[in-house]
Amino acid sequence: MSIEVQNINKRFGQFQALKEINLHIQSGELVALLGPSGCGKTSLLRIIAGLESPDTGSIVFHGEDVSTHDVRDRNVGFVFQHYALFRHMTVFDNVAFGLRMKPRRERPSEKVIAEKVHELLNLVQLDWLADRYPEQLSGGQRQRIALARALAVEPKILLLDEPFGALDAKVRKELRRWLARLHDEVHLTSVFVTHDQEEAMEVADRIVVMNKGVIEQIGTPAEVYEQPASEFVYHFLGDANKFSVDGADPVLFRPHEVDLDRVSTPGYHAGEVKDIRLLGAVTRVTLKTEGQDELIETEVAKDHASLAGLRKGETLYFRPRV
Amino acid sequence: MSLATLKGNTRRRGPAGLVLIILAWIIFGLILVLPLYIVVSQGLQRGFVTFWEAISEPDAISALKLTLLATAISVPLNLVFGLAAAWCVTKFEFRGKSLLVTLIDMPFSVSPVVAGLIYVLLFGAQSWFAPFLNEHNLQIVYAVPGIVLATIFVTFPFVARELIPLMEEQGTTEEEAARLLGANGWQMFWHVTLPNVKWALVYGVVLCTARAMGEFGAVSVVSGHIRGLTNTMPLHIEILYNEYNIVAAFSVAILLLAMALVVLLLRQWSEARLARQLDVKDDH
Numbered sequence: 001m002s003i004e005v006q007n008i009n010k011r012f013g014q015f016q017a018l019k020e021i022n023l024h025i026q027s028g029e030l031v032a033l034l035g036p037s038g039c040g041k042t043s044l045l046r047i048i049a050g051l052e053s054p055d056t057g058s059i060v061f062h063g064e065d066v067s068t069h070d071v072r073d074r075n076v077g078f079v080f081q082h083y084a085l086f087r088h089m090t091v092f093d094n095v096a097f098g099l100r101m102k103p104r105r106e107r108p109s110e111k112v113i114a115e116k117v118h119e120l121l122n123l124v125q126l127d128w129l130a131d132r133y134p135e136q137l138s139g140g141q142r143q144r145i146a147l148a149r150a151l152a153v154e155p156k157i158l159l160l161d162e163p164f165g166a167l168d169a170k171v172r173k174e175l176r177r178w179l180a181r182l183h184d185e186v187h188l189t190s191v192f193v194t195h196d197q198e199e200a201m202e203v204a205d206r207i208v209v210m211n212k213g214v215i216e217q218i219g220t221p222a223e224v225y226e227q228p229a230s231e232f233v234y235h236f237l238g239d240a241n242k243f244s245v246d247g248a249d250p251v252l253f254r255p256h257e258v259d260l261d262r263v264s265t266p267g268y269h270a271g272e273v274k275d276i277r278l279l280g281a282v283t284r285v286t287l288k289t290e291g292q293d294e295l296i297e298t299e300v301a302k303d304h305a306s307l308a309g310l311r312k313g314e315t316l317y318f319r320p321r322v
Numbered sequence: 323m324s325l326a327t328l329k330g331n332t333r334r335r336g337p338a339g340l341v342l343i344i345l346a347w348i349i350f351g352l353i354l355v356l357p358l359y360i361v362v363s364q365g366l367q368r369g370f371v372t373f374w375e376a377i378s379e380p381d382a383i384s385a386l387k388l389t390l391l392a393t394a395i396s397v398p399l400n401l402v403f404g405l406a407a408a409w410c411v412t413k414f415e416f417r418g419k420s421l422l423v424t425l426i427d428m429p430f431s432v433s434p435v436v437a438g439l440i441y442v443l444l445f446g447a448q449s450w451f452a453p454f455l456n457e458h459n460l461q462i463v464y465a466v467p468g469i470v471l472a473t474i475f476v477t478f479p480f481v482a483r484e485l486i487p488l489m490e491e492q493g494t495t496e497e498e499a500a501r502l503l504g505a506n507g508w509q510m511f512w513h514v515t516l517p518n519v520k521w522a523l524v525y526g527v528v529l530c531t532a533r534a535m536g537e538f539g540a541v542s543v544v545s546g547h548i549r550g551l552t553n554t555m556p557l558h559i560e561i562l563y564n565e566y567n568i569v570a571a572f573s574v575a576i577l578l579l580a581m582a583l584v585v586l587l588l589r590q591w592s593e594a595r596l597a598r599q600l601d602v603k604d605d606h
Contacts, residue, residue, distance in 0.1 A: 049502065051498055051502075071498075071501045071502055072501055072502075072504050072505070072506065076502065077502075078498075078499070078502045080495050080498075080499060082495065084495035084496050084498065084499040085496075085499075086496055086499070086500075086513075086514055087496070087518065088517040088518060097500070097503050097505075097513070098503035098504055101500075101503060101504045101505040101506075101509050101513075102504060149499075149503070150502075150503075152503075153503055153504060
């Protein structure tokens with residue numbers, strides 16, 4: 001089911017949370033709303049879900065304007081940042097909740113509900129936790145139960161608010177790969193909010209970069225990374241160096257977009273080595289150049305020829321590859 | 323100093339600790355146990371038969387009935403009001419919210435006598451509403467409705483005060499989740515909100531009941547002290563005492579005390595359950 005966001009504006013008191021937001025999400029797509037905190041991404045997600053109402057504009061699901069529809073009638077699955085599992089219910093009852101709340105004539109029998117719940121718990125690989133209470137689960141398990149609960153009512157759209165935000169780094173990595181695979185299996189139109197560019201790049205088909213209530217750029221991970229529409233997008237999607245020679249317009253380049261050499265070469269600039277850090281497969285060398293306070297960060301393969309025997313305080317020559 | 327000696331020191335109480343504990347027991351005995359003992363011994367000094375006669379005479383029975391009636395009406399009403407007030411204050415944002423919270427607390431800060439007077443001034447013979455009440459032959463002050471109203475007023479904050487902090491801490495996301503999963507307002511309340519505050523609600527109701535049964539000041543002002551008609555148990559005890567009918571006064575006091583003890587046990591039980599619920603949350 002496609003989602004059309006048209007001319008959405010939203011104010012909280014004096015604060016303009018969203019300005020003229022227009023966005024088209026295709027059926028089956030997995031889209032990330034990416035931006036720093038306070039950029040309006042969560043507000044937009046909540047407006048799509050119907051938890052907040054916009055001041056102007058409309059939300060259209062598959063050609064049908066749902067702006068005036070109540071939360072209950074939009075048929076969206078929603079996963080909260082802190083999961084919002086019902087604390088007094090078992091995992092089973094949490095997942096069964098949506099089915100049990102259906103009007104009597106649509107409600108499946110308890111037997112059918114039980115089958116469906118176990119099917120979903122198997123999908124998230126946690127069937128063995130059915131009788132536990134949320135407080136007995138780890139963060140990653142709660143996250144997957146929240147997802148199973150959202151999927152139980154067979155939503156046409158899945159919305160996730162910072163789905164990995166509260167997890168530790170390793171679980172987060174596993175879970176986001178798992179989510180991407182799950183999306184390939186169930187193929188729901190999915191939108192998730194994140195402030196982590198790596199997460200957005202790894203999981204999403206398309207990324208919507210937001211800042212201060214407006215959309216800065218919409219594109220595939222490759223597009224927003226390679227052809228950023230603004231300096232904000234460039235900076236937000238990865239580490240960046242700003243380097244200007246003799247008062248000319250500064251060039252922007254990423255730490256790995258650089259050539260290094262130990263000897264002075266035409267087109268290369270001198271920098272004093274301030275720091276050398278081995279980061280697994282790559283090594284980061286921090287350089288200080290004449291006439292610029294901002295340090296330059298470069299990253300090259302750890303066996304790069306220019307690194308052999310390099311010490312702090314030596315001079316290294318670099319050329320931005322732009 | 324090694325850890326072992328430190329531990330040994332804390333286990334072996336010093337003389338100061340011993341003195342404090344003995345002092346605590348003495349104070350406990352003097353201001354709690356001794357008065358209780360006196361009430362019970364005075365009530366029973368002429369034997370169980372006299373005690374039984376004092377609590378089974380018609381005026382005492384009618385005072386007991388009136389106390390139970392006032393409690394039975396005011397507690398359920400305050401359960402509903404308190405729940406509604408707590409819901410409204412914690413789940414919605416609106417202008418004048420802090421004023422409303424202050425107003426909920428007002429019965430705690432207003433003297434019960436003043437609270438009683440408010441009702442006399444509102445519904446008494448010289449009040450604005452007097453012509454209307456006379457016309458429809460309604461009696462509020464110096465009658466059962468006044469007693470119930472006064473009891474509701476003084477016990478109003480108990481339920482809301484217990485619920486507000488808990489509901490504030492729990493926030494609204496579980497309710498939002500329920501709505502997103504298709505629950506209507508009633509289902510959301512019944513399956514999500516209510517179970518989450520269940521023990522705090524029980525605790526609030528117990529406190530409310532204890533206060534409703536024991537209320538003296540406000541009820542005294544609006545009751546008019548008509549024997550067999552508008553006397554609650556605390557008022558009945560006062561009248562008996564003022565008539566130097568000490569044995570009967572203490573006999574009825576024993577009964578009121580017994581009722582309070584039942585409520586106290588309920589309180590202990592609900593408090594333990596509530597503490598367990600909060601504990602579980604604190605772990606995460």
